[in-house]
Amino acid sequence: MKEEQVILVNEKNEQIGLMAKMEAHEKALLHRAFSVFIFNAKNELMLQQRALEKYHSPGLWTNTCCSHQRDGETNIEAGTRRLQEEMGFTVPLTESVSFIYKAPFDNGLTEHEYDHVLIGAYEGEPVINKDEVASWKWMPLEAVKNDISINPDVYTEWFKIIFDKFYAHINVNTNESNGK
Numbered sequence: 001m002k003e004e005q006v007i008l009v010n011e012k013n014e015q016i017g018l019m020a021k022m023e024a025h026e027k028a029l030l031h032r033a034f035s036v037f038i039f040n041a042k043n044e045l046m047l048q049q050r051a052l053e054k055y056h057s058p059g060l061w062t063n064t065c066c067s068h069q070r071d072g073e074t075n076i077e078a079g080t081r082r083l084q085e086e087m088g089f090t091v092p093l094t095e096s097v098s099f100i101y102k103a104p105f106d107n108g109l110t111e112h113e114y115d116h117v118l119i120g121a122y123e124g125e126p127v128i129n130k131d132e133v134a135s136w137k138w139m140p141l142e143a144v145k146n147d148i149s150i151n152p153d154v155y156t157e158w159f160k161i162i163f164d165k166f167y168a169h170i171n172v173n174t175n176e177s178n179g180k
Contacts, residue, residue: 006031006068009114011100018071028110030100031068035162036079036093036118038064044138046122048087050156051134056105059134062156066115079118087136088127091120097166103157111158117166141167 006024008017009032024031038046046064050057065086069078079093096117104110126136139147148155148163 004068005071006033007071011114013098013114021068022109025109025111028102028104028112030112030114032116033066033068033111033113034075034079034082034116034118035066035158036064036083036120037096038083038087038091038120038122040121040123040138042138042140044140045144046087046126047137047139047144048128048133049135051130051132053131056107056109057156060156061154062159063162065132066158075116075118083120086129086132088129089122089124091122093118093120099165101158101161103161105157113158115158115162117162 003020003022005018006021007015008019008024008029010016010030013032015032019027019029019031040046047061048064049061050059052058065079065082067078067082067086069075073081075095076093080090083093084090096119098114098116100112100114102110102112126133128136145163145167148160152160
């Protein structure tokens with residue numbers, strides 16, 4: 001099977017090429033990505049614990065799901081696809097914020113991504129893909145924020161970055177979309 005490719009972009013999110021995912025992470029090249037945040041009616045965030053076999057950040061807690069867009073795929077199409085692949089359900093997603101971040105890992109790989117945050121609402125239990133996800137839980141945003149400050153080593157780097165930069169934005173927009 002051909003290795004999945006990522007979409008290389010510039011700082012304006014304009015596509016400048018395609019590259020194998022591992023090569024882009026080895027070379028720390030800027031590429032497009034997305035992060036899905038699913039909330040319930042109590043404004044709790046669905047977190048996932050990454051599978052223990054993942055090539056980086058195994059066993060760490062993170063947002064509901066994340067990945068890379070495929071060539072020609074919109075952010076919403078990509079988020080919907082990956083939410084189904086990892087968590088076993090789909091819901092309408094809306095685009096929230098986007099930003100560039102860079103996070104090196106101990107294994108020599110670097111996430112250098114133009115990340116698009118997608119938000120959705122769900123009340124059920126996921127049917128997790130055990131190849132991708134070890135566990136899941138609902139947590140209130142304030143509890144997540146506090147736990148990240150107390151136990152930063154149990155969370156993925158990108159999740160900590162999103163929370164640090166966009167906690168207030170995510171909280172305000174989620175309250176608005178939930179009619180609060």
